[in-house]
Amino acid sequence: MRILTQVTEQALLQAIDAHQTDLLAKLGQLVAFKTVSPPARNTVPLQEEVADQLKKDDFEVKVQPFYETDTLVSGTLHGTAPATHNSLLLNGHVDVATIADQHWRTDPFSVQRSGDLVIGRGVSDMKGAMACFLYLFDQLKELGVTLPGDLKFQSVVGEEAGEAGTKRLLEQGEKADFALVGDTSDLQLQGQGGVVTGWVKLKSPKTYHDGNRVNMVAAGGGLKAASMVEKMVVVIQALQALEHYWAVTKSYPGFQAGTDTINPSYIEGGIHPAFVADEAKLWITVHFYPNENVADVTAKVEQQVLAAAKADPWLRDNLPTFEWGGESMLVDKGEVFPSLALDENSAAIQLLADNHQTQTGVSPKLTMSSTVTDGGWFDYYDIPCVIYGPGQMAQAHSENEQASFTQLLTYTKIIARFVWQWCHAEKAAGGK
Structure with a gap:
């Protein structure tokens, strides 16, 4: 030594x-x-x-x-x-x-x-x-x-x-x-910055055979039902609108403008082609600045999505649900990294x-x-x-x-x- x-x-x-x-x-x-x-x-x-x-x-x-x-x-x-x-x-x-x-x-x-x-x-x-x-x-x-x-x-x-x-x-x-x-x-x-992942979930109260779709979409069909895959478009558009608003209204020294992104990274749903999709889940990744926190950011995302859902004649009675964070992308399919x-x-x-x-x-x-x-x-x-x-x-x-x-x-x-x-x-x- x-x-x-x-x-x-x-x-x-x-x-x-x-x-x-x-x-x-x-x-x-x-x-x-x-x-x-x-x-x-x-x-x-x-x-x-x-x-x-x-x-x-x-x-x-x-x-x-x-x-x-x-x-x-x-x-x-x-x-x-x-x-x-x-x-x-x-x-x-x-x-x-x-x-x-x-x-x-x-x-x-x-x-x-x-x-x-x-x-x-x-x-x-x-x-x-x-x-x-x-x-x-x-x-x-x-x-x-x-x-x-x-x-x-x-x-x-x-x-x-x-x-x-x-x-x-x-x-x-x-x-x-x-x-x-x-x-x-x-x-x-x-x-x-920080990041949190979350799941936005849509669920139909009933499951329908694909043969019922004509009565869901045709004039006078009379069946008040919806495909959750299609209704997820409402959610995605709401997230895009919020992402754009954040890019315009928020900033933080050291970050490129618009770094506080909302990424719709993964989607799953439905059963198979003989059914109307009765469930859909969207996995999103939300980035935020050091002067923000997980609770506030996720609350704003939920507020935006719920407002869009309440403006939809079907979703207003079947509102989305949310799950945030997690401790493993491999185990519970979620993560949080504080800023x-x-x-x-x-x-x-x-x-x-x-x-x-x-x-x-x-x-x-x-x-x-x-x-x-x-x-x-x-x-x-x-x-x-x-x-x-x-x-x-x-x-x-x-x-x-x-x-x-x-x-x-x-x-x-x-x-x-x-x-x-x-x-x-x-x-x-x-x-x-």
């Missing part, structure tokens, strides 16, 4: 540079685990590996089941003066996007290097950042570094399928003075930005993510947070997913600086 009698921040950065081949090896080790989601339920072997490393690096580790053959791992490297010095929580997910129907030039589960590029499933989203975190922890251990404040880590699963692994840990009371989610941001400091607002003036954000500029020579961009991550759960549980990670969004989920090794190494050094300085700083009043 390399132990220095008086370790400095600069010595830590030099060690990260000197042993950078270990970072590539760490990334290859993570990518080799086939943790694609869907189908999910495949992360236990990788999470066991993560837990074992954390223990070797002197973290106090907690492992708990999530779904069958999925687990959550969290750990704390206890500081020498945690009551008076800042704590930091680094968070990331080990599940990766599916490779179904993709055509890779290389084995997606074996990291290949081509010049500065590394290729493999998850190198951008987000095993790249996870490798950086774990590599940093190894260097802290090897150098015998002690920090005054607690350094915490969460290795979660389920993010790719809208499963609330991070939420599970935070609702159990895990917290810190600041959290950093290392998801794909191309080294931009990001917040995000994350950035406090650009916070001490943590400013310190991270300063370290980015020191390491790269340029100021970081403060932006809003075009997607959603687990970062919103920290805001939901009143923990200041930022999304800040390596990798480009264009590479996330893509064929032949790539990342820059130079960027991964740079990111590791920025995080090392930030960990060192934040955990050596004294807490502000009211710190956790």
Whole structure:
């Protein structure tokens, strides 16, 4: 073990540079685990590996089941003066996007290097950042570094399928003075909007044979009935009108106008062609801004749809019903990702930005993510947070997913600086 009698921040950065081949090896080790989601339920072997490393690096580790053959791992490297010095929580997910129907030039589960590029499933989203975190922890251990404040880590699963692994840990009371989610941001400091999925359901009180349709649609037919597939058009048109109104009337700094979309993503209904469709369900995805919340947004959607239904002579007596959210796209076919607002003036954000500029020579961009991550759960549980990670969004989920090794190494050094300085700083009043 390399132990220095008086370790400095600069010595830590030099060690990260000197042993950078270990970072590539760490990334290859993570990518080799086939943790694609869907189908999910495949992360236990990788999470066991993560837990074992954390223990070797002197973290106090907690492992708990999530779904069958999925687990959550969290750990704390206890500081020498945690009551008076800042704590930091680094968070990331080990599940990766599916490779179904993709055509890779290389084995997606074996990291290949081509010049500065590394290729493999998850190198951008987000095993790249996870490798950086774990590599940093190894260097802290090897150098015998002690920090005054607690350094915490969460290795979660389920993010790719809208499963609330991070939420599970935070609702159990895990917290810190600041959290950093290392998801794909191309080294931009990001917040995000929120998203909630929901089902709009139409149901006929009676089921009719297809032979009755003539009496439903022809003049004088006399049968007061309707096809739920056709009536769903009323719902979709109402949602389109609301989406357009939001685009005109709402905005938020950092977002393209009209980002608060309402996407009718999936529809199912009917029995088979010998029946008039007696039921239809529409699965929608609603995006909202950081200054909004799930309850208010879903209430507005329901108000719009119900108003349209009450103007329809059949639907007014058979109003739509709604189901919102969920904790898994795979299990209950629903998800919620809360939004994350950035406090650009916070001490943590400013310190991270300063370290980015020191390491790269340029100021970081403060932006809003075009997607959603687990970062919103920290805001939901009143923990200041930022999304800040390596990798480009264009590479996330893509064929032949790539990342820059130079960027991964740079990111590791920025995080090392930030960990060192934040955990050596004294807490502000009211710190956790």
